[in-house]
Amino acid sequence: MAKIANATRRLLDPSTIVLAALAAALIVLVGLPLFKLVGLSVYGPDGFSFAPMVHAFGEMRHLDALGRSLFIGLTVAAISTCVGVPMAWLVSRTNMPGGNFVTLIVVAIFVMPPYLGAVAWMLLAGPNAGWINRAWVFLGGGERLLNIYSMEGMIFLIALYSIPINFIFAKSAFDVVPTELEDAASILGASRFVTTLKVTLPMIWPAILGGAIIVMLESITLFGTPALLGIPAGITVATTQLWQFFEFPPRLDAAAAYSMSLIAVTIAMLWLQRRLLGRRGFTALTGKGGERRPVDLGRWRWISLGLCFAVGTLAVFMPLVVLLQAAFAKAWSRGFSLSNLTFKNFDYLLFKNSSALGSIWNTVWFSGVAATAAVAAALIVAYVQARRLAPGATLLQFLCMVPVAIPGIVLAVAFYATFAPPPFSLYGTAAMLILAFTIRSLPIAFINAAATVKSLNPEMEDAVRILGGSRAVVMRKVVMPLAKGGLIGSWLLVFIATTRELSTAIFLTGPKTKVMSIVMLDLSEEGNFEVLAALGVLLLAAAAIVVLIGQRVAGRDFMLRRP
Amino acid sequence: MNAWKKLVVATGLALLGAAASAHAQTMSDATRKLYEAAKAEREMTWYISHFGLDNATAIEQAFYKRYPGIKVNVVRATAQVIYQRLNQDILANTAVADVYSSTDTSHFVRLKSEGRLLSYRPENADKVLPAFRNMDADNQYHATSGAIIVIAYRTDKISDADAPKTWTDLLDPRFKGKLSFGHPAYSGYVGAWALALEKKYGWSYFEKLRANNPQIGRSINDVITMLDAGERSVGHAGDGPFRKKEIEGAPYRTVFPEDGSVVILAGSGILKNSKSPNAAKLFLDYLLDVESQQIRVDMDLAMALRPEVKNTHGGKGPGDVTTIPVSEEDMKNLPALNDRWRRTFGG
Numbered sequence: 001m002a003k004i005a006n007a008t009r010r011l012l013d014p015s016t017i018v019l020a021a022l023a024a025a026l027i028v029l030v031g032l033p034l035f036k037l038v039g040l041s042v043y044g045p046d047g048f049s050f051a052p053m054v055h056a057f058g059e060m061r062h063l064d065a066l067g068r069s070l071f072i073g074l075t076v077a078a079i080s081t082c083v084g085v086p087m088a089w090l091v092s093r094t095n096m097p098g099g100n101f102v103t104l105i106v107v108a109i110f111v112m113p114p115y116l117g118a119v120a121w122m123l124l125a126g127p128n129a130g131w132i133n134r135a136w137v138f139l140g141g142g143e144r145l146l147n148i149y150s151m152e153g154m155i156f157l158i159a160l161y162s163i164p165i166n167f168i169f170a171k172s173a174f175d176v177v178p179t180e181l182e183d184a185a186s187i188l189g190a191s192r193f194v195t196t197l198k199v200t201l202p203m204i205w206p207a208i209l210g211g212a213i214i215v216m217l218e219s220i221t222l223f224g225t226p227a228l229l230g231i232p233a234g235i236t237v238a239t240t241q242l243w244q245f246f247e248f249p250p251r252l253d254a255a256a257a258y259s260m261s262l263i264a265v266t267i268a269m270l271w272l273q274r275r276l277l278g279r280r281g282f283t284a285l286t287g288k289g290g291e292r293r294p295v296d297l298g299r300w301r302w303i304s305l306g307l308c309f310a311v312g313t314l315a316v317f318m319p320l321v322v323l324l325q326a327a328f329a330k331a332w333s334r335g336f337s338l339s340n341l342t343f344k345n346f347d348y349l350l351f352k353n354s355s356a357l358g359s360i361w362n363t364v365w366f367s368g369v370a371a372t373a374a375v376a377a378a379l380i381v382a383y384v385q386a387r388r389l390a391p392g393a394t395l396l397q398f399l400c401m402v403p404v405a406i407p408g409i410v411l412a413v414a415f416y417a418t419f420a421p422p423p424f425s426l427y428g429t430a431a432m433l434i435l436a437f438t439i440r441s442l443p444i445a446f447i448n449a450a451a452t453v454k455s456l457n458p459e460m461e462d463a464v465r466i467l468g469g470s471r472a473v474v475m476r477k478v479v480m481p482l483a484k485g486g487l488i489g490s491w492l493l494v495f496i497a498t499t500r501e502l503s504t505a506i507f508l509t510g511p512k513t514k515v516m517s518i519v520m521l522d523l524s525e526e527g528n529f530e531v532l533a534a535l536g537v538l539l540l541a542a543a544a545i546v547v548l549i550g551q552r553v554a555g556r557d558f559m560l561r562r563p
Numbered sequence: 564m565n566a567w568k569k570l571v572v573a574t575g576l577a578l579l580g581a582a583a584s585a586h587a588q589t590m591s592d593a594t595r596k597l598y599e600a601a602k603a604e605r606e607m608t609w610y611i612s613h614f615g616l617d618n619a620t621a622i623e624q625a626f627y628k629r630y631p632g633i634k635v636n637v638v639r640a641t642a643q644v645i646y647q648r649l650n651q652d653i654l655a656n657t658a659v660a661d662v663y664s665s666t667d668t669s670h671f672v673r674l675k676s677e678g679r680l681l682s683y684r685p686e687n688a689d690k691v692l693p694a695f696r697n698m699d700a701d702n703q704y705h706a707t708s709g710a711i712i713v714i715a716y717r718t719d720k721i722s723d724a725d726a727p728k729t730w731t732d733l734l735d736p737r738f739k740g741k742l743s744f745g746h747p748a749y750s751g752y753v754g755a756w757a758l759a760l761e762k763k764y765g766w767s768y769f770e771k772l773r774a775n776n777p778q779i780g781r782s783i784n785d786v787i788t789m790l791d792a793g794e795r796s797v798g799h800a801g802d803g804p805f806r807k808k809e810i811e812g813a814p815y816r817t818v819f820p821e822d823g824s825v826v827i828l829a830g831s832g833i834l835k836n837s838k839s840p841n842a843a844k845l846f847l848d849y850l851l852d853v854e855s856q857q858i859r860v861d862m863d864l865a866m867a868l869r870p871e872v873k874n875t876h877g878g879k880g881p882g883d884v885t886t887i888p889v890s891e892e893d894m895k896n897l898p899a900l901n902d903r904w905r906r907t908f909g910g
Contacts, residue, residue: 061905122792128740129793149778231746232778234909246647247748249898252654331791331813353620355637413651421656428659506644507651510659512636522616522639529788531617 015471019390022380029439030399033414034406040256040417052253057261062241066261069220069238072155077216079159084166085208087308092174093200095294096304103171105312110164110493111543112316113500113517115224116536117161119524120319121148122228123326131322149233158225160315162215165444168493169211169451172486173204176455192295206277206454210447213269214404217443220262221407223503224517228524238262239407239503252413259410266404320540326533345534355514356535360542363516366430367498370437371445375491377438378445379453383479386453387461389471397446404443408503412436416507428510436504441494448493452486453479492550499543591686597845598630604839606634607661607846610649612642612751613708613829615784615804618862622855626846629854633842641782642667642751653679661843664707664831664850666751669894671704671830680704681833681840685848691868694881695828704832707850708859709866711802711879711886712756712825715786719814720796727797729822730760734771742777743795748901749781752827756783756799757900759825759887769907779908790815803864806876810864819879823887 041052056062087106091099124130125148136145147153177200185195201208223239230240238258245255297304325335330342349356381400385393403411415436420427426435461474469477480487502517509518516539523532590598611619616639623635640648642665649670652659665671674680680703688696688705695706714727720741727733733742745753760768778795780786786798787808802817802824809815831850833843849855856872859865864876 122794126792126794128795227781232780234779236909244748247643247898247901250647250650331808331811348617353617355616355620416651417654420651425657427652427657507648510636510638519616524788528615528617528784529791 015475019380019384022377023392023396026377026381026396026399029435030402030442033411033418034402036418037256037259037406037410037414040253041260042257044253052251052257055251055254056245056257061236062258065236065241066238066258068151068235070265072151072158072237073216073220075155076159076162076219077212079155080162080215081166081208081212083159083311084163084211085170087163087311088167088170088174089196089200090297090304090308092171093196093295094297094301094304096297096301096308098305102305102308102312105308105316106164106167107547108544109161109312109315110168111496111540111547112161112319113224113502113520113536113539114158114161114222115228115500115502115517115520115524116323116539117315117319118148118157118225118228119529119532119536120322121153121157123322124148124318125153149229151233151235153233154225154229154235157229158219158222160311162219163311163315165215165218166208166211168489169207169214169447170204172451172489173207174200177203196295207451209273209276210451213273214444214447217266217269217404220265221404221503223407223409223506224521239409242407242409246409246413252417255410255413259406262407262410263402266402270398270401323533323536326530327537328534329530331530345530346538348531349534349538355519358512359514359516359519360538362430362433362513363499363539364542364546366434366437366513366515367495369434370441370498371491371495373434373438374441374445374494375449375487378442378449378490379479379483379487382446382449382453383475386450387458400442400446402443403439408440408501409506411440412504412507415439428513430513432508432510433505433513433515436508437498437501440501440504441498444497445490445494448486448490449483452483452490455486456482488550492547495546496543499539593686594845594848597841597848598633600841601630601839601845602632604842605632606636607837607839607842608636608638608659609662609664609846610638610645610660611664612640612645613664613666613710614859614863615639618859621858621862622850625854625858626849629849630845633845635842635846641749642670642754643749646670649674658834658836658838660834661837661839662831662833662846662850664829666710666827666829667754667894667897668828668830668891669897670751671699671832672891672895674832674834675699675701675703679835681835681837681843683833683844683847685844685851687848687851687869691851692870692880695868698828698830704830705847705851706828706868707831707847708829709868709881710752710827710829711819711866711881711884712752712783712799712827713802713805714818714820715790715798715800715805716816716818717790717793717796717814718816720793726816727818727820729820731764731768731822733797734768734775736775738797739775741796742772742775743786743789743798744777744779745783745785745799746779746781747897747904750783751829752783752801753799754897754900755827755889755894756825757904758893758896759823759889761900762889762893763822763887766903766907769904773907777908802879803866806864807862810876819884821885823885825889826881826884826886827889 043049044051087102090096091102125132125146127133127144127147127149130146130148132146133144148157181199181203182195185199190198221239223243226237226240230237242255242258245251245258327345328342329340330344331340378400381393381396384390385397406414415432416427418424419432426432456479460478464474464478500517502521505515505518509515516535520532520535523535609619609623614622616637619637619639623637626635627633638645638648646665646667649660649663671680682702684702685705695709698704698706714730714733716726725737727738747754747757778789780789783799783801784804786800787804789795790798791813800817805815805817809817831847833840833847837843851868853869853871856867856869860867860872860874866880867874
C-alpha cells in the first residue's frame with residue numbers, strides 16, 4: 001500500500017510531469033520530422049526502394065560536394081579554434097589591456113550574420129574591384145592579392161565568423177578554472193607556460209572540444225556563405241547540392257537521403273567527443289572559483305591586444321565601413337562623397353516597404369521566444385542526464401544534438417512536410433518558425449547547458465534533497481542561481497544566432513511571418529545592395545541593443561567578468 | 564512607433580476614402596460585384612517572381628488604395644525558388660497562394676496540365692497591346708509583365724570602341740574576366756536567355772563563353788551587384804533596371820544586341836484552390852490596369868503592356884527590337900539545360 005502511494009507521489013511530482021511533457025515535445029518536434037526524413041529516403045511510390053539513395057550518392061559530383069563540406073568543416077574548426085581559444089585565454093587569464101573591449105569585439109563578430117559579412121567581403125576582396133586588391137595594386141603589389149570567390153575565401157570567411165563560438169566556450173571555462181590547482185603547479189616549480197599547458201588547458205579541454213565540434217558542424221550546414229561565394233566560384237558544397245535536389249523536378253526523397261550522410265557525420269562527431277572525453281570527471285570546475293591572478297605577459301601585452309584587434313578589424317570594422325557607406329549611398333559604386341550621401345534607403349525600408357518593418361519585429365520576437373524555449377529545454381535535459389534522474393536521458397540528449405546535423409533547409413522541409421498539413425496545420429504561423437528556430441538552436445543551448453551543469457557540484461543539490469526539498473526546489477534554489485550567468489550567456493548566444501538564421505526560414509516563412517534574413521536574401525538576389533546594407537545596419541543595431549540590455553540585466557555575470 | 568503607425572494609417576485611410584469614393588463612380592458593374600465579394604475575403608496572397616520586392620510592394624499598396632479593405636500579402640523570390648514554394652504548398656496540401664506570377668512560362672504549362680489553374684479572363688485582358696494578348700488559349704494565365712534581356716556594360720571600364728554589339732562579341736578574349744551572368748537554375752529570365760542562345764548558336768556558345776571565365780551569380784539582377792561593385796564590367800540584364808541606374812547617375816549603358824535581344828513574357832494565373840477567388844480575380848485584373856503598369860514603368864522602366872501608359876524614359880516594347888524567340892515548348896527543356904550548364908560552369 002505504502003509502495004503504491006509512494007509511486008503515485010513520485011509520478012505526480014511536478015518535475016516528472018514537466019519531464020514527460022518535454023520528452024513528448026522533443027519526440028514530436030525532432031523525432032517526427034526525422035522519421036519523415038528517414039521515410040522519404042528509403043521509400044519510393046511503391047514501397048521500399050533504393051532509388052533515393054542511388055540518386056543522392058550515385059554521382060561523383062554529389063560525393064565531391066560532401067567531401068568539400070567535410071574539408072571545410074575540419075579546416076574551419078581548426079583555424080577558428082586556434083584563434084578563438086588563445087583570444088579567450090588572453091582576455092580571461094592574462095594582464096592584456098582592454099580585455100573587455102576584446103570581448104565586445106567578439107560579441108560584435110557574433111552579431112554580424114555570416115552572409116552579411118560575405119556580402120561585405122565581396123567588396124573588400126573581390127578579385128578586381130575589392131578595396132584590398134585595389135589598394136594592393138595601387139601600392140605597387142602587382143597582381144591581385146586576394147580572391148574571395150574561392151575555397152580559401154570561403155574557409156577564411158566561415159572561420160572568421162565562427163571564432164566567437166570557440167571564444168565563448170573557452171572563456172566561460174577559463175573563467176571558472178579554480179586557481180588552487182594552478183597554484184599547486186607553480187609551487188612545485190612549473191613555469192606559467194607549463195602550468196597553462198599542463199593544468200589549465202586539460203581542465204577546459206571539454207569546452208574547447210565542444211566549441212570545435214559545434215563550429216565544424218555549423219560550417220558544414222551553413223547555406224548563406226556557400227551560396228553567395230561558392231556559386232560564383234563554381235564550387236558546390238553539401239548544402240548547395242541539397243538545394244539543387246529541390247529544383248524542378250524536386251527530389252525531396254534524394255535530398256532526404258543525402259542529408260542522412262550529414263546526420264551520420266554528427267553521430268560520428270558526438271561519438272568521438274565522448275571517446276575523447278572518456279569517463280573522466282571535470283567537477284573541479286565549481287560555480288565560484290577562488291581568486292584568479294592574471295598571467296603577466298610583459299611586453300607581449302600590447303602585441304596580443306594588437307592581434308585581437310586585427311581579428312576585429314577583419315571581421316567587424318572593415319565590413320562595417322563598407323556596409324555603412326553603401327547604406328547611405330545613392331549608388332555605392334560611386335564611393336565616398338557628399339553628393340552620394342542619402343537617407344532614401346532607410347526611408348524606403350521604414351516607410352515604403354511593407355515587409356521590412358514587420359520583419360524586424362518578427363525577427364526580434366521569434367528569436368526571443370525560441371531562445372527562451374531552447375535554453376529551458378536544454379537545461380532540463382542536460383541536468384537530468386548529468387544527474388541520471390530518468391531513464392532515456394541519453395535519448396533526450398541525442399534528440400537535442402541531432403538538429404545540428406540537419407541543414408536548415410532540410411530541417412525546414414522536414415518540418416514543412418510534417419507540420420504544414422493537418423492535423424497540425426501550422427503553415428504560415430509564427431509557431432512554425434518559432435518551433436523550427438527552437439529545434440535549430442537546441443544543440444548550442446544543450447552544449448552550453450551541459451557545460452554549465454558539469455560545473456555544478458552535486459553535493460549542494462544532494463543536501464537539499466536530503467533535507468526534503470523536491471527536484472523543483474533544487475532547480476529553483478540551487479541550480480538556477482548558480483547557473484544564471486551561463487544561462488543568460490547561452491540565451492544571448494541562441495538569440496543572436498537565431499536573428500541570423502537564414503536557411504531554416506527560407507521554406508517556413510509565410511507572407512506574414514517574414515524575418516530579416518529572408519528580406520535580406522531577397523534584396524541580395526535583386527542586386528539592391530544599398531537597401532540591403534541599410535537593413536543590415538538596422539539588424540546590427542537591433543542586435544546590439546539586445547546585447548547591451550543583456551549586459552545591463554546580467555551585469556558582470558554576462559560574458560564579461562570584472563576583476 | 565505606434566503613434567507613428569496610427570498617424571500613417573489614419574492619413575492613409577482618409578486619403579483612401581477620398582480616392583475610393585472618386586473611383587467608385589468609374590468601376591464597371593462586374594468589377595463592383597467582384598469587389599463586394601472580395602471584401603468578405605479580406606486578404607489574398609501573391610507569389611511573385613517577376614518584379615523586385617520594392618515594385619511588388621508598391622503595386623500591393625496602390626491596389627489597397629484602389630480597393631480599400633483587401634490586403635495583398637506579397638511573397639517574393641526568384642522564379643525557381645517561388646515555384647519550389649508553390650510545390651511545397653501543393654505537397655503539404657495547403658492553399659496559400661491565390662495569384663501566382665512567374666518568369667518561367669513552363670511553370671504555367673505544368674500547372675495547367677495538372678489542372679491547378681482557374682480559367683478567368685479579366686476585363687483588362689482586351690485592353691493590353693496585341694503582343695501581350697492571349698498568352699493562353701484557355702485563359703488560365705495571362706501575360707502581366709514583359710522584359711527585354713540585353714547586354715549592359717560600364718562605360719568607365721569599357722571604351723566605346725570596345726563596347727559589345729552582339730552576344731557573340733562576348734566570346735572575344737578582350738572580355739576575359741570581365742563578364743557576369745545569372746544562373747538558369749535560379750532565375751527564369753536567365754533560363755529563357757540561355758535557351759534562346761543555345762537555340763541560335765548551339766551549346767558550343769557556352770563552351771566558348773567558359774573560356775572567358777565569366778562570374779555566375781543567381782538572379783539576373785546579381786549582375787547589377789557585380790557591375791555596381793566594379794567586380795565585372797559586362798553582363799546580361801533586364802533592360803529596365805539598368806537604364807534606371809543609368810538615369811540615377813551610375814556609369815552604365817545598355818545595348819540591344821544586333822543578333823537579337825531575348826524578350827520574355829511573364830505570366831500570372833489564379834490557383835484553382837484559392838480561398839479568395841474574388842480578390843484574386845480583382846487583383847489579376849489590376850495587374851493589367853493602367854495604374855499598375857504606370858508604377859512598373861516609373862519604378863523599373865519596364866515594358867508597358869498598356870498603350871495609355873506614359874513612357875517617360877523611352878522604354879522599348881517587344882516590337883521595337885530584333886528578338887530571339889523563346890517558346891513555351893522551349894522552356895520545357897530547361898531542367899536538361901541546367902544540367903549542361905552545371906557541367907560546363909560548375910556550381
